[in-house]
Amino acid sequence: MLKFTDEHEWLKVEAGVATVGITEHAAGQLGDLVFVELPETGATFAKGDTAATVESVKAASDVYCPLDGEIVEVNQAIVDDPSLVNSDPQGAAWFFKLKLADPNAADALLDEAAYKELVA
């Protein structure tokens, strides 16, 4: 199940775990990323908490946790090469995997059509 937030994160939910990244639209708006800071595995966040930070030449931006949950894995590849977020934001450049506190909570988020309308 692919879902989106109005803060420009995408979530791919499988068996109660959401793989989370930022959308192509967001990556384009941010410009060339030069630094990514990811959360610690095991950290818990509430929906809307700052879970990661991305920085372009110009500015730092927060990446919010899209739902309540616990970080079970992070993607070191985007820390080693932040430009991956610009080249493959909705694929190889996922940020973290979040074990959802409520596996059904993602149902309420935007589907792809609704997100596309939001950024159109």
Place this chain on the structure above:
Amino acid sequence: MEDISHLKHTPLRALHLSLGARMVPFAGYEMPVQYPDGVMKEHLHTRTAAGLFDVSHMGQVIVRPKSGKIEDAALALEKLVPVDVLGLGEGRQRYAIFTNAEGGILDDLMIANRGDHLFLVVNAACKDADFEHLKKGLSDSCEVTMLDDRALIALQGPHAEAVLGELWADVSAMRFMDVAEADLHDVTCIISRSGYTGEDGFEISIPSVSAADVTQRLLEHPDVKPIGLGARDSLRLEAGLCLYGNDIDTTTTPVEGAIEWAMQKARRAGGAREGGFPGADRILGQFAEGASRRRVGLKPEGRAPVRGGANLFADTEGKTLVGKVTSGGFGPTVDGPIAMGYVDATHTDNGTTVYAEVRGKYLPVAVAALPFVKQTYKR
């Protein structure tokens, strides 16, 4: 979307839009922050070829002596700036600052001697205040005129001379900080060999009606790309150049700001025209005794950028505050984070480690020599 309908436009706005620029509010103007290439590529293109910047938002001011003698305008202006204006030869330009009674900095500017008048370029955000300041200070002896019918562009980078040379052969005779008048495509422009990137390059004042035409023709050259405010900021930061309002302001003196080089011998203690500018007591006192803090370069040791506003500490626990970052970001040519800021006099030596507070962590940052990249001015 932010409402930007109230903002002023430069004569090049339509050109920016046609080039796909992302426009943002800056100093009351709608300005291009980047083009489709993005900040990183724009920055690197300027360092390797030539970048073209619209800086028409800046103020262009003429100071004309009522007596007809340029010396009278120079001496009058010296009452507002701690700079040797009298010694500035015809066809030469010089960096300057307006100081206040406390020795703080009201704005930084360029002053050119154009033979029968002085030509000033001031910051966009300060230009109205600067104009009033100049009229108040100089109107006894000079006519002060803000030119609102001229655009200003900058052509910067190692290919700038060759590009401009195709339009005007004499460009190679200019040295850094020379100012001359020349016809580009039959439009009379005022050209200075200067800029805000650390690269060789030119700033070109063009009558507004012809600005888009001249700019478009320069952009037709395969070596030239348009560059937005985003790369302008990373270029000047790598070059160690101050941004007024961030790195220098009314609370910082020229000595604290490490721009003593802008004050020539004639205006310092023992000079031919010592003092005689606002805040002279404080500024000359700091020349003699030093200041309690100083602007320095800062090189974060990791990959995380340290931005303006970050506090600097002597320790990793955030106990002893020793300074503050005033500008910081990522340097594409340096290929790493860079910053500048103020530190206490006891922490100014190059190589001193201080710790910047970033998102609750204390990241090691080394005090570093400025500029971060070698300047390539044609002196």
